[in-house]
Amino acid sequence: MIRSRARWATAGLAVTALTSLSACSADASSAGASGDAEPAGPVTIEVWGWNAETGQQIVDTFNEAQDDVTVEYVLQASNVATQTNFRNAMEADSGVPCLVQGFAPLTTMVVNGWAQDITEQVEGSTDLYNEGALSAAQVDGRYYGLPTGSDGQFYMVNQKTFDKYDVEVPTTWDEFVEAGRELGAHGIDITNLAGEDPSGLMALAQQAGAEWFTIDGDQWVVNFTDDATLAAADVYQPLIDEDLVSNQTYMDRPALYKYFDSGKMASTTTQWWSLTGLQTNLPDSAGDWSAHPIPQFADATEPVTPGRTLPSFVPEGCENPEAVVAYADWLTTPEAIEAGRNKETGAVSFPVQIPDASDYVEAVIPEGFFVDDKVAGEEILAAQEQVIGKFELGPNYDAWFPELQDQWGKAVAGEITLAEALTAVQDFVASDLDDKGIAYTVAE
Known part of the structure; x- marks a missing residue:
């Protein structure tokens, strides 16, 4: 066609x-x-x-x-x-x-x-x-x-670091947590969770099948605390509790890239459009990175890739x-x-x-960056074929997203749990919709 x-x-x-x-x-x-x-x-x-x-x-x-x-x-x-x-x-x-x-x-x-x-x-x-x-x-x-x-997400790992400590690349999020523990024993972080950026949690919730906003007739249904969202939170919570992740901020890009390049961060999720910038800013680890399918939730019936637009x-x-x-x-x-x-x-x-x-x-695979360019291309294509695309953000995204950032930052800092943060965001959404006169219900 x-x-x-x-x-x-x-x-x-x-x-x-x-x-x-x-x-x-x-x-x-x-x-x-x-x-x-x-x-x-x-x-x-x-x-x-x-x-x-x-x-x-x-x-x-x-x-x-x-x-x-x-x-x-x-x-x-x-x-x-x-x-x-x-x-x-x-x-x-x-x-x-x-x-x-x-x-x-x-x-x-x-x-x-x-x-x-x-x-x-x-x-x-x-x-x-x-x-x-x-x-x-x-x-x-x-x-x-x-x-x-x-843009579908795939999983990028520092293969040199994984091989050095004889850690298997995870295929599920449960394995991801266990890999974090194995690497943490050697002072290596499994990934980075910036305190101002809750997008990773949103991607995991989308992948798990969460629907924070749905439409029921003439009203919205709000649900930030369903089983799927809590399953997403359960991936990050033990990593935060056990200090197995870093919290490098995106507000200091040079320091962030230096950390990525050091081998002390073992993996991250990414998209095709990030690759040119990563190649430019990670000169020491170029050639050490390998592309893999993004880990799946253990109960997934088919592989799905987070990604929204x-x-x-x-x-x-x-x-x-x-x-x-x-x-x-x-x-x-x-x-x-x-x-x-x-x-x-x-x-x-x-x-x-x-x-x-x-x-x-x-054309989008940077020369000399991946261990295997052919495999990287296959993973990028698979991510696009499996991308979910849809994740409803409701009628008041501009209001609630800053609240999510704030609550996420507290959770990443260990001040509250992610479950508590999500409950707080849901309460904020309900209050804001009340103020705006927008019809809604909160899912039981």
């Missing part, structure tokens, strides 16, 4: 969704005595993003490939600038684009009335996307986002969502992926939204 879609990139995108666009895109003009109207030009859509390196050249290639849709790319300074500019445009009801790179959880966009339902447009081309990408683009079973893809979306008020989806579909083609190649570095962005990205994985 990808090949057939690639053909319409060079054949004027001869598909119904696009060929019908120009007919309704612009003011009709007179066509001879018959008075039949002919289209005055292609549909024009404005796209906002902050890809300063290749965003414009991708759009230029799309515009040259067909005549039915013209994309105007408006470069934003950053994620934060996009939020500010978008809020201003929505409040003014002027200058609202047709496609915005995701800058906040999709539910926030839906609750605020910013993202429109594009289910009808997306359902015609779901075969172009992997399951994780499709899942992440939905709220309550409807597509409010575009399936732009989630902030999908791009079509704002309310855009009159041409079918043109936006046509553009998004084109981004899955080889022509589009090649158009994203950085002209200075030669790097190609890894297409995390497509079902089979094997043709592109070699």
Whole structure:
């Protein structure tokens, strides 16, 4: 199917969704005595993003490939600038684009009335996307986002350190804890838990099957203390209690990388996009790292990979969502992926939204970093094939995430348990939703 879609990139995108666009895109003009109207030009859509390196050249290639849709790319300074500019445009009801790179959880966009339902447009081309990408683009079973893809996590270990102390690479989270104890006896930390960063706990909860927010009719169901979330907490709690992890902060990157590079941290979870930075900043341990499947929970019926995203979306008020989806579909083609190649570095962005990205994985593996590049590529691909994508963050993420950071920091410091931290966050969410007048229940 990808090949057939690639053909319409060079054949004027001869598909119904696009060929019908120009007919309704612009003011009709007179066509001879018959008075039949002919289209005055292609549909024009404005796209906002902050890809300063290749965003414009991708759009230029799309515009040259067909005549039915013209994309105007408006470069934003950053994620934060996009939020500010978008809020201003929505409040003014002027200058609202047709496609915005995701800058906040999709539910926030839906609750605020910013993202429109594009289910009808997306359902015609779901075969172009992997399951994780499709899942992440939905709220309550409807597509409010575009399936732009989630980055699947894999497990990276310092193989030299594991081999030195004759420790087996864990395949389950129970084994991960035991490996932490074995390595801890030699003064080696199994991983790093930064006090300001609860993302690891969120990833484990997602992998375990937790659902912190679900939708039940016209109200939210809040549940930060279900069995799955507590199973995730039970992975980290003994490591914290027994002082088997480090707490290097991301606020001091040089010190963090020096620690990673020292061999005193044995493993971490990561994603493909981190690898270039790791190669640059871990010169002493380059060649010592090996890629493995992320550990699974012991009761898992099939391997799943944590990974979530902030999908791009079509704002309310855009009159041409079918043109936006046509553009998004084109981004899955080889022509589009090649158009994203950085002209200075030669790097190609890894297409995390497509079902089979094997043709592109070699390009994201840094030379000389892994023990085995082929295995690393296989693990990156497997992570994408198994990525969950969906992890609902509710209607008030901006309010509760800082509270989670605060409670996580206390737990990592040993002041409270992770179970207590999660209960505190749930209480905070309930209070905040009360204040905002948002209907909810707390799961029993």
